[in-house]
Amino acid sequence: MSDYLHIQNIHKDFSGLKVLTGVDFKVREKERHAVIGPNGAGKTTLFNIISGKFKPSSGAILFRGEDISGKSADVLNRHGLSRSFQITNVFQELSVFDNILSGVRSRYGLRYHFLRTPARNRVITEKTETIIEKVGLTGVKDQPASSLSYGQQRALEIGITLSTEPELILLDEPTAGMTREETEHAIKMIDQVTAGLTLIIIEHDMDVVFSLADTISVLHYGTILVCDAPDKIRCDQRVKDAYLGEG
Amino acid sequence: MKQKSISLITIIVLFAAGAVMPAVLKQYHLNMLTEIIIFALYAVSYNLLLGYAGLLSFGHASFFGLAAFATAVSITHIPGLSIWNVILISMAVTTLAGFALGGLLLRHKGAYFALLTLAFNSILFAIATKWHSVTGGDDGLSITRPDLSLGFTTIPLASLTNFYYLTLVVLGLAILFCWYFTKTAMGQTVLLMRENEDRMKFLGYNTNISRLILFTFSGAVAGLAGIFYTFHFQFVSISAISGDMSTAVLLIAFVGGTKKFWGPILGAFVYIILQNYLSDITDRWPLVMGVIFVLMVLFVPGGLSDVITNFWHKFFGKKDDKDGKLTTAEEVRP
Numbered sequence: 001m002s003d004y005l006h007i008q009n010i011h012k013d014f015s016g017l018k019v020l021t022g023v024d025f026k027v028r029e030k031e032r033h034a035v036i037g038p039n040g041a042g043k044t045t046l047f048n049i050i051s052g053k054f055k056p057s058s059g060a061i062l063f064r065g066e067d068i069s070g071k072s073a074d075v076l077n078r079h080g081l082s083r084s085f086q087i088t089n090v091f092q093e094l095s096v097f098d099n100i101l102s103g104v105r106s107r108y109g110l111r112y113h114f115l116r117t118p119a120r121n122r123v124i125t126e127k128t129e130t131i132i133e134k135v136g137l138t139g140v141k142d143q144p145a146s147s148l149s150y151g152q153q154r155a156l157e158i159g160i161t162l163s164t165e166p167e168l169i170l171l172d173e174p175t176a177g178m179t180r181e182e183t184e185h186a187i188k189m190i191d192q193v194t195a196g197l198t199l200i201i202i203e204h205d206m207d208v209v210f211s212l213a214d215t216i217s218v219l220h221y222g223t224i225l226v227c228d229a230p231d232k233i234r235c236d237q238r239v240k241d242a243y244l245g246e247g
Numbered sequence: 248m249k250q251k252s253i254s255l256i257t258i259i260v261l262f263a264a265g266a267v268m269p270a271v272l273k274q275y276h277l278n279m280l281t282e283i284i285i286f287a288l289y290a291v292s293y294n295l296l297l298g299y300a301g302l303l304s305f306g307h308a309s310f311f312g313l314a315a316f317a318t319a320v321s322i323t324h325i326p327g328l329s330i331w332n333v334i335l336i337s338m339a340v341t342t343l344a345g346f347a348l349g350g351l352l353l354r355h356k357g358a359y360f361a362l363l364t365l366a367f368n369s370i371l372f373a374i375a376t377k378w379h380s381v382t383g384g385d386d387g388l389s390i391t392r393p394d395l396s397l398g399f400t401t402i403p404l405a406s407l408t409n410f411y412y413l414t415l416v417v418l419g420l421a422i423l424f425c426w427y428f429t430k431t432a433m434g435q436t437v438l439l440m441r442e443n444e445d446r447m448k449f450l451g452y453n454t455n456i457s458r459l460i461l462f463t464f465s466g467a468v469a470g471l472a473g474i475f476y477t478f479h480f481q482f483v484s485i486s487a488i489s490g491d492m493s494t495a496v497l498l499i500a501f502v503g504g505t506k507k508f509w510g511p512i513l514g515a516f517v518y519i520i521l522q523n524y525l526s527d528i529t530d531r532w533p534l535v536m537g538v539i540f541v542l543m544v545l546f547v548p549g550g551l552s553d554v555i556t557n558f559w560h561k562f563f564g565k566k567d568d569k570d571g572k573l574t575t576a577e578e579v580r581p
Contacts, residue, residue, distance in 0.1 A: 074453045094439075106450045114432075117430045
C-alpha cells in the first residue's frame with residue numbers, strides 16, 4: 001500500500017531566507033502525527049505549504065499518491081484537507097452557527113448557488129448543529145464569534161476546520177494561549193473529534209503531544225531531525241539537545 | 248417562522264401601498280416616486296458590493312449608464328423593438344461588461360480596486376462624450392417609451408400611471424430578488440468575503456469566482472435600474488454614466504445606511520425628495536446635499552437605517568429581543 005501522505009524533500013525560500021531545507025516525512029492513514037520544534041523552525045511554513053497557502057520552492061507532496069504541491073487552498077480543501085490557524089481566524093461578525101454553516105454548505109456544494117438557501121436545508125443545518133455540539137458551543141451558537149471567550153474562539157476555530165468533513169486535518173497549535181485546565185479540556189475534545197481521521201498537529205505543549213500523537217516529527221532549522229514514536233523521541237539524544245533540552 | 252411571516256406581511260403591505268399610490272398622489276409626486284424606485288434598485292445593487300461584500304466602488308455608474316445608453320441606442324436604431332427585447336439586450340450588454348470588467352478589476356482590492364473602478368468609469372464617460380454618432384454626446388438621446396406588449400394585449404406606456412405600475416412591479420420584484428439573494432448560498436458567501444476572505448479559501452471557496460459572480464450580478468441589477476432610468480426620462484445624457492452618478496449612489500447608500508438591506512431604499516427616498524425640494528429652492532442644491540453627506544458621515548456613520556434601528560430597539564425592541572434569545576437558549580437545553 002502506498003503512503004497516505006508523503007512530504008517529499010520540501011524546500012522553501014523567502015527571497016533568499018531558507019526556511020525549509022528539505023523536509024521529508026510520511027504520514028500513514030488515520031495516524032496522529034505531531035510536528036514539534038523550537039520557534040522559527042518552520043512548522044507553520046510547512047503547514048502553509050501543505051494546505052496550499054504557499055507554493056514550495058521545490059519538492060513534492062503526495063496525498064493518496066497524487067502530487068498536490070502548489071494546488072490552491074480551496075482545491076485542497078475540496079480534496080479533503082482542512083486546517084486550523086495558530087492565530088484565531090474566524091468570521092468575527094457572523095454567529096457561531098453561520099461560521100460552521102459556511103464550511104458545511106461548502107462541503108455540500110452550496111457555495112455560489114443563487115436560489116437555494118442553506119439555512120433552510122435540513123441536512124446541512126443538522127450537520128452544523130452536530131459539529132457545534134461536538135466542539136461544545138451549543139449554548140452560544142447564536143452569538144457572534146467576536147463575543148466569545150478566547151477558549152470558545154479556539155473551539156470555534158477547530159469547529160470550522162471540521163466543518164468541511166475533512167479526512168486529513170492540520171491543527172496549528174490548537175491550545176496556544178490556553179490555561180492548563182482549558183488545554184486539558186481541548187485535548188479531550190480534539191481527541192474525540194478527530195477519531196478515525198488523519199491528524200497532523202503542531203504543538204509546543206509536550207503534554208499535548210505525548211498524550212495525542214502516535215508519531216512525532218522534530219523540525220529543526222528547516223529540516224526533520226528525527227521522526228519516530230513518542231517514547232523513542234523522549235529518549236533521543238539529538239532531540240534532547242535541540243529541543244527538549246531541560247528534560 | 249415568526250420572522251418569515253413578518254417579512255411576508257411587510258412585502259405585501261409595501262406592494263399594496265405602492266399599488267394605491269396613483270390614486271393618492273398627484274402626477275408630479277408619482278413621477279418622483281417612480282424615480283425613487285429606480286434609484287432604490289440602483290442603490291440596492293450598489294450596497295451588495297459596499298455593505299455586503301465590503302467592496303468600495305467609485306464606478307457603479309459604469310453599469311447604470313451603459314444600460315441607460317444601450318436602451319436608448321437600441322430603441323433609436325432598431326425600430327419596432329419590443330420593450331422586453333430592449334430590456335433583454337441592455338441587460339445582456341451590462342452583464343457582459345460586468346463580467347469582463349470584473350475579471351480585470353477584481354485582481355485588486357481596497358483602494359486599488361476603488362481607483363480602478365473610478366478610472367474605468369472615466370473612460371466610459373469619455374467615450375460617451377466623444378462618440379457623438381452613437382451616444383449623441385453632450386446632446387444626449389431622446390426616445391419614446393415603447394408600449395408594453397403582453398401578448399394578448401398592449402398597454403400604452405405614454406401614460407405615467409401605466410409606466411409607474413410597470414416600474415413598481417418589475418423593479419419591485421428585482422429588489423425583492425436582491426433581498427432573497429442575501430439569504431441564498433451565494434448571498435451568504437458574499438458576507439464571508441467581507442468577514443474573512445483568507446479563511447474562505449481554506450473552506451473550499453474560490454474567492455476570485457465569488458467576487459466575479461457578485462460583481463457581475465451587482466452590475467446587471469444596476470443595469471436594470473439604468474434601463475428604467477432611460478424609460479422614465481425618455482432621454483439619456485452623459486450624466487447617466489458620469490462620476491456624479493457614481494457619487495450619487497454612494498451618497499444614497501451612506502445616507503440610508505449600508506448595514507441594513509432597506510437602508511439604501513430609504514436613502515433613495517431621502518435623496519430624491521431632498522433633491523427635488525432643494526432644487527426648487529436653490530440652484531446650489533448640490534452644495535446643501537454635500538453638507539448633509541459630510542454631516543451624516545461625521546455624526547451618523549451608520550446612516551438613517553441605523554438611527555431608526557437603534558431608536559426601535561430602545562423603545563420597542565429590547566424586551567422582545569431578550570425574550571427571543573431566552574427561547575433559543577431554552578430550545579437548546581434538552
